[in-house]
Amino acid sequence: MQTADLLPLVLVLAAVAYGFAFMRSRAVAAPLGGIRNLKALPAYYAARAALWCAIPALIILGTWAAFEGKVIQDMVMASLPAELAPQSAGRASLTLSQISNLAAGKLDPAMVPEGISGAATLLQELREQSSQFKTLLVILIAVLGGTFAWTQVAPQINARKSVERTLQRLFFVCAAVAILTTIGIVFSVIFETFRFFEKVPVSEFLFGTSWSPQTALRADQIGSEGAFGIIPLFTGTLMISAIALLIAVPVGLLSAVYLSEYASPMVRSVVKPLLEMLAGVPTVVYGFFAALTVAPFIRDLALALGLEASSQSALAAGLVMGIMIIPFVSSLSDDVINAVPRTLRDGSLALGATQSETMKNVIFPAALPGIMGGILLAASRAIGETMIVVMAAGLAANLTANPLDSVTTVTVQIVTLLTGDQEFDSAKTLAAFALGMMLFIVTLLLNVIALKVVRKYREQYD
Amino acid sequence: MTNPSSQAELVRRSLKRRYRKERRFRFYGVAAISIALFSLVILFTDIISKGYTGFIKTTVTLEVHLDGELMYLNDASDPDQIAMADFQAPIIKALQGYFPQATSRADKRELSRMTGSYASNQVRDLLKENPDWLGSTRTIEFPAHDTVSVYVKHAGDPGYSIRLTEQQQRWTDELLSKGVIDTGFNDVFFSRGDSREPSNAGILGALIGSLLTMGVTLVIAFPVGVAAAVYLEEFAPSNRLTDFIEVNINNLAAVPSIIFGLLGLAVFIGLFGMPRSVPVVGGLVLALMTLPTIIISSRAAIKSVPPSIREAAEGIGASKMQVVLHHVLPLAMPGMLTGSIIGMAQALGETAPLLLIGMVAFIVEIPEGFFSSATVLPVQIFIWAGSAEQGFVELASAGIMVLLAFLITMNAFAIWLRKRLERRW
Numbered sequence: 001m002q003t004a005d006l007l008p009l010v011l012v013l014a015a016v017a018y019g020f021a022f023m024r025s026r027a028v029a030a031p032l033g034g035i036r037n038l039k040a041l042p043a044y045y046a047a048r049a050a051l052w053c054a055i056p057a058l059i060i061l062g063t064w065a066a067f068e069g070k071v072i073q074d075m076v077m078a079s080l081p082a083e084l085a086p087q088s089a090g091r092a093s094l095t096l097s098q099i100s101n102l103a104a105g106k107l108d109p110a111m112v113p114e115g116i117s118g119a120a121t122l123l124q125e126l127r128e129q130s131s132q133f134k135t136l137l138v139i140l141i142a143v144l145g146g147t148f149a150w151t152q153v154a155p156q157i158n159a160r161k162s163v164e165r166t167l168q169r170l171f172f173v174c175a176a177v178a179i180l181t182t183i184g185i186v187f188s189v190i191f192e193t194f195r196f197f198e199k200v201p202v203s204e205f206l207f208g209t210s211w212s213p214q215t216a217l218r219a220d221q222i223g224s225e226g227a228f229g230i231i232p233l234f235t236g237t238l239m240i241s242a243i244a245l246l247i248a249v250p251v252g253l254l255s256a257v258y259l260s261e262y263a264s265p266m267v268r269s270v271v272k273p274l275l276e277m278l279a280g281v282p283t284v285v286y287g288f289f290a291a292l293t294v295a296p297f298i299r300d301l302a303l304a305l306g307l308e309a310s311s312q313s314a315l316a317a318g319l320v321m322g323i324m325i326i327p328f329v330s331s332l333s334d335d336v337i338n339a340v341p342r343t344l345r346d347g348s349l350a351l352g353a354t355q356s357e358t359m360k361n362v363i364f365p366a367a368l369p370g371i372m373g374g375i376l377l378a379a380s381r382a383i384g385e386t387m388i389v390v391m392a393a394g395l396a397a398n399l400t401a402n403p404l405d406s407v408t409t410v411t412v413q414i415v416t417l418l419t420g421d422q423e424f425d426s427a428k429t430l431a432a433f434a435l436g437m438m439l440f441i442v443t444l445l446l447n448v449i450a451l452k453v454v455r456k457y458r459e460q461y462d
Numbered sequence: 463m464t465n466p467s468s469q470a471e472l473v474r475r476s477l478k479r480r481y482r483k484e485r486r487f488r489f490y491g492v493a494a495i496s497i498a499l500f501s502l503v504i505l506f507t508d509i510i511s512k513g514y515t516g517f518i519k520t521t522v523t524l525e526v527h528l529d530g531e532l533m534y535l536n537d538a539s540d541p542d543q544i545a546m547a548d549f550q551a552p553i554i555k556a557l558q559g560y561f562p563q564a565t566s567r568a569d570k571r572e573l574s575r576m577t578g579s580y581a582s583n584q585v586r587d588l589l590k591e592n593p594d595w596l597g598s599t600r601t602i603e604f605p606a607h608d609t610v611s612v613y614v615k616h617a618g619d620p621g622y623s624i625r626l627t628e629q630q631q632r633w634t635d636e637l638l639s640k641g642v643i644d645t646g647f648n649d650v651f652f653s654r655g656d657s658r659e660p661s662n663a664g665i666l667g668a669l670i671g672s673l674l675t676m677g678v679t680l681v682i683a684f685p686v687g688v689a690a691a692v693y694l695e696e697f698a699p700s701n702r703l704t705d706f707i708e709v710n711i712n713n714l715a716a717v718p719s720i721i722f723g724l725l726g727l728a729v730f731i732g733l734f735g736m737p738r739s740v741p742v743v744g745g746l747v748l749a750l751m752t753l754p755t756i757i758i759s760s761r762a763a764i765k766s767v768p769p770s771i772r773e774a775a776e777g778i779g780a781s782k783m784q785v786v787l788h789h790v791l792p793l794a795m796p797g798m799l800t801g802s803i804i805g806m807a808q809a810l811g812e813t814a815p816l817l818l819i820g821m822v823a824f825i826v827e828i829p830e831g832f833f834s835s836a837t838v839l840p841v842q843i844f845i846w847a848g849s850a851e852q853g854f855v856e857l858a859s860a861g862i863m864v865l866l867a868f869l870i871t872m873n874a875f876a877i878w879l880r881k882r883l884e885r886r887w
Contacts, residue, residue, distance in 0.1 A: 004832055069735030164783040171693035174686045178710040178757070181750050185721055188728030251494045258491025271495055278502055280869060282811025284840040285509070285862050288847045292855060293508050323501045330498075354480055356487035377716065384718020386814035387840075391847060411720055411814070418727065418818050436724045440717065447716040 003065040006135060010061065010142055014054040017146030021049030024153045032155060040160035045149075048159045051166050053146035057138050064134050072126045076119050084115040099123055189440060192433030199427045200228045205434065207231065211397035211408075213417060213428045228431055230438065232397040236314065236407030240389060241382035243318025243403060244325055248382075249375055251322075252329025259330075260337050261355055279327035287391030290320035295392055302404055310406035312394040318403070321388050325378050332377065336370030336457070337363060369457040376450035380443040386411040410435050509866075513859025515615045519648035519661065520606035522577050522637070524556040527599045528589065538593035549582035549589075550574055553604070560642065561633060572630050576637075578605040578661045605650065605661035606643060608853045610634055614643065615856075622852055651860060655826045656842065660853025663846075665861050667828045671741060671821075671836030672810060674829060678745020679752060679809050684802050686749075687756030688791075691798070694757070695764040696786050715754035722751045723815030731819060738820030742832045747815050752805040759801020763794040796883030803876040807869050813840040839865045 025045040029035045035042055076099060077085075077092065084095070095116070101107040102120035153159075197205070208229020255275065259268050295316035302309035309315075340363050348358040364371075394406030395416060417432035530536050532555060535547040557573045558564060564573055581604040588602065589595055606614065609625045613634055616622040626634065637643040654664025690711075698704040726747035730736045736743050767790050775785040816822070821837050822845065829836035837845070839861065846858035 002833075066734045069737075070733070073735055160781065164781060167783060168693070168697055171689045171697060174689035175693040175698070175707050175757075177686055177690065177750075177753065178707055178714060181714055181725070181753070182710045184729050185717070185725050188725050188732075189721075192728065251497050254491050254494035255498055258488070258495055262488055262491060271499070274502060275495075275498055278498065280807065280811075280873060281505070282813070282840050282865060282869070284811070284813045284844050284847075285505075285866070288843065288858060288862060289505055289508060291847065292512070323498075323505075326498050326501075354484045356484045357480070359487070380716060381718075384720065386718070386720045387844070390814075390817075391844070411718070414720060414724070415814070415817055419822055433724060433728070436721060440721050443716065443718055443721075444713060447713055451712055 002131065003061065003134075006061055006138055007058075010054055010057045010138060013057070013139070013142045013146060014050040017053040017142075017150065018046040018050040020146070021150050021153055022046035024150060028153055028155060038155050039158040044159040044163050045153045045157075047163045049146055049149035049153070051163065052149035053142050055166070056145050057142035060141055061134070061138050064130075064137070068130050068134070072123065072130060075126060076123045079122055080119055081115040084113060103127075185440065189433050189437040192430050193437045196427060196430035196434040199430065204228060205230055209399055211413070213413070213431055226427060228427070230410075230435070232399045233408060233410050233413055233435070235399060235401075236393070236397065237383055237409040237411075239314050239401070239403060239407055240318045240321060240393060240409060241379060243315060244321035244382045245375065245379060247319060247322025248325035248329050248378060252326045252378075253333050253371065255326070256330040256333035256337060257359060260334055261359060275327045275330055278323065279331075281324075283324065283385065283387035284391075286320050286324050287387040287389075290316050290388050290392035294320055298404070307404060309404040310394065312392060312406040313404045314393060314407045315403040317389050317392040320392065321382055321385055324385070324388065325382060328381060329374060329378050332374030333367075333371055336367045336374060336454075339370065339457075340366045367457075369453050373450040373452075373454035373457065376446050376453070380446035380450070383446075384411065384439060384443050386415060390415050410439050414439070509859050509862050513856055513861075513863050516651065516856035516858075516860025516863075517648050518615060518645050519650055520611040520614045520643065520645050521603050522606050522610075522643050523601060523603045524553065524577075524642065525559075525599055526552050526556045526585070526602050528552055528585070528595055528597060529555070530596050535589075535596065538589040538596045544586060544590060547586070549585040552585065553577055553581055557633075560637065560640070564629075564633075569629070572627060573633075575607050576610055576630065576633065578607050579659055580605070580657075580662050608660050608851060610643070611661055612852050614638065614645065648860075651857070655828050656824060656837070656845070657826060660851055660857055663854070663857055665839070665842060665857075665864060667825060668837050668839045668842035668861070669864070671825075671829050672838040674741035674832055674836060675744040675748065675838055676806060676810060678742055678832060679748045680802075680806060682746065682749035683752050683756055683805065683809075687753050687802065687805075688760050688798055690753075690757050691760030691764055692786060692791070695761050696782070696790070711754050711757055715758065718814075719751055719812055720814040720818065722747050723818030725750065726815060726819045737833065737835075739823050739825075739835045739837070740833050741829065741836050743819050744816050744821050744836075744838065745832075747819060748809040748812060751812065751815065752809045755805035755808065756798075756802050759804070760794070760798045763797025763801065764790060766797060767793045793885070796879060796885075800876045800880045803872055803879070807872040807876075810838075810872070811840055811865065811869060813844055816841050817844075839868070 022042050022045065025038060025042040026035065029038050029042070032038075038045070073096060077096065080095070098107065098112060098116055099119045100123065102112060102117060103123045205228050208227060209231045210227040210229050211232050212227045255271075259271060263271065291312075295311060295313060298313055298316050298319075299309045299311050302313075344362055344366060345358055348362040349355070353361070389409045389412050393409060393412055395408055395412065396406055397408050397413075398405055400407060414432045414435050417428055417435075529552055532551045533547045533549060535543050537543055554570055554573045557576060561569075561573070564570070584602070584604060588600075605611075610630070612622050613624050613626050613631060617624060624631070634643060650662065651664045653666055654662065655667030657663040694704065694707065698707075726743055730743045730746055731738060771789050771793065772785050775789045776782075780788065816838060821841050823835060823837065824845070825835050825837050827834075843858050843861040843865065846854040846861060
């Protein structure tokens with residue numbers, strides 16, 4: 001059976017275990033004079049049986065399903081005759097897909113060497129065996145666990161305590177997923193990054209001024225050394241993010257000020273959700289808008305003004321990204337402005353200051369750290385934003401300060417490097433992970449600083 | 463401080479200037495909000511004006527005489543003959559019925575480009591299903607060729623270039639006036655997967671792919687998120703480990719989504735050997751991505767349950783777990799659901815991480831399960847937006863409208879849920 005079918009089966013078994021244990025606990029309690037004489041309610045004995053049935057079985061199932069594919073792959077590759085054994089990682093993935101296509105019946109066996117079709121048969125066999133073993137093992141463990149808990153139904157055992165302890169541990173495991181995810185992210189980028197730095201020196205990566213990741217596919221190819229200098233990507237990212245912030249910060253901040261100080265409750269209740277709607281629009285929609293509407297418009301406008309503009313200008317991507325970040329800035333500033341104590345505001349107004357003077361001279365300075373934190377968060381969002389720049393910014397890594405020129409960003413390059421047909425081990429693919437690492441570090445730093453600033457500021461007034 | 467009246471005079475004189483400043487400041491605020499709302503309006507009008515034509519299809523309805531001689535076919539149940547037969551010929555013949563003078567080789571080629579490239583396949587499939595139709599005359603509705611469709615829908619629109627020859631334009635006009643070429647509701651769009659040809663491409667495949675992916679995301683992210691929130695709010699001791707978990711959650715909430723794509727590529731595909739471009743991997747990646755959102759909103763919901771409820775339950779002897787499961791969770795559930803729906807809406811619109819795990823492939827078939835290759839709505843929009851064919855732009859906009867409709871429904875449902883179930887303490 002497949003994992004997708006085994007999962008409900010285990011749950012059904014757990015339900016059965018629940019039922020049996022429930023009945024048994026009542027049966028055990030009856031001669032003693034009712035369930036009052038048990039240490040826990042029947043439902044707890046039943047729940048204990050269900051947990052004993054499901055948890056070990058699910059752990060086995062999860063582990064098996066996670067590693068099954070990889071182990072079978074390795075066994076099949078090891079079985080290939082020596083003359084067919086692949087030389088490189090790229091070859092290996094090609095052979096592998098050939099084998100699996102053959103096993104799936106998508107490929108004619110007559111088209112491939114005999115060793116490959118043998119491997120396909122092996123793959124098929126191994127898959128079936130693994131599936132049978134998995135099914136047997138999972139059902140066995142589930143039944144054993146359930147039965148064990150069933151035999152344990154006895155008046156002196158406090159099932160409630162053990163169920164609650166298990167649940168609490170389960171809750172902890174769920175909370176720990178956050179740590180696992182972070183570890184997963186760090187490890188998934190760090191290994192590939194180190195392998196990348198074996199091929200390309202760190203100094204060239206960090207300080208090189210030219211980026212053209214076209215490496216040679218064959219050793220005898222000419223003129224495709226590949227250059228991996230991150231500087232042009234860095235400046236491109238910075239330029240687009242700066243344009244975005246230049247739009248989003250004033251507009252977002254002033255909107256927040258107006259909404260919190262001047263707007264009537266009616267206006268506020270209409271405008272705020274509309275602003276939040278801007279935040280809910282998927283990035284791919286902004287990308288579409290930037291690439292097909294704003295970019296041509298800017299190019300035509302520039303041409304009309306006698307300027308030369310690329311059809312994928314940094315300005316278009318930055319403008320649209322700015323629109324995207326407006327609600328982000330405005331809602332963060334709104335929070336911060338509202339957190340400034342009422343007394344400061346009232347004091348200033350009582351001295352005869354106008355609302356704008358109160359805003360500029362009292363509230364704004366008091367809220368400044370929080371606003372700065374918000375802007376940092378917005379910057380990290382702009383740097384990590386992908387779809388708008390993939391669709392509207394270019395691919396050519398130009399080192400330029402002209403916003404009408406086309407630039408490329410770190411995220412664009414990650415997507416381009418990893419979506420084409422690539423050898424898995426080439427410097428090109430590894431470069432994407434190195435870029436991912438840079439992106440992760442930069443955004444992490446920005447976030448940590450921003451969160452610190454915001455938190456510190458909150459503590460001041462709470 | 464010598465003469466109070468001159469002080470008052472000073473203030474009075476500056477007052478005008480200060481009020482002017484006040485008005486200017488107010489105006490800046492209004493201007494900022496107008497800019498934001500104006501962008502929203504522009505965005506929506508742009509999408510709708512580009513996309514409403516995506517819901518319209520152009521058809522060519524012809525009386526086709528399924529002449530066996532013309533098609534080199536005398537037995538439609540013979541697969542060998544079917545493979546060799548010429549199914550374009552009867553379509554051209556039927557069009558020639560309207561334009562008898564179009565007989566040259568070049569004319570025929572132009573005629574064959576009035577109907578879509580899949581028109582001959584359509585005739586083939588019809589004959590395969592009904593071999594006895596051979597020799598009869600049938601009324602068949604074909605999708606128009608994309609160039610014809612663009613001409614019919616967008617003639618005069620500077621955003622589109624007309625790629626029909628003058629003769630074809632004349633023909634199209636004539637067929638339009640005769641009602642042979644007609645426009646109607648684009649049912650193909652809602653019943654097909656992707657295609658190389660806009661007139662044949664639909665969004666159903668991506669829609670199903672999205673539903674499958676969201677299913678996986680929901681099944682993982684909701685229980686795990688709620689359990690994590692319960693642990694952090696109710697059980698976690700205040701120690702370094704708990705602090706570390708909290709810091710991690712807050713940071714993960716702000717990690718760029720594309721990083722989660724790298725995680726999926728390296729861990730789920732690289733380490734565990736899961737297949738590329740399947741909803742399971744997409745769902746897992748999106749689940750990890752939305753988890754922080756769900757945890758944060760669930761924690762807020764748990765926090766809003768007043769302590770008196772907990773104390774009352776504890777007071778009559780409930781254990782900590784009973785307090786949580788029987789009292790706190792049911793009361794916090796509306797808030798948790800609202801937060802989760804908003805998190806799911808985010809995941810539904812997410813594109814970047816899915817590009818990296820291969821969900822950007824060209825997939826014609828409608829996905830059948832969690833392990834079959836699929837794409838999702840936003841990725842389909844991305845693919846269409848980048849296609850060279852003119853007809854795909856309107857499909858991309860139409861797809862955006864479908865996606866936005868889903869998002870708006872989800873958010874509206876969340877708001878309704880909150881309004882309906884929210885309790886004020």
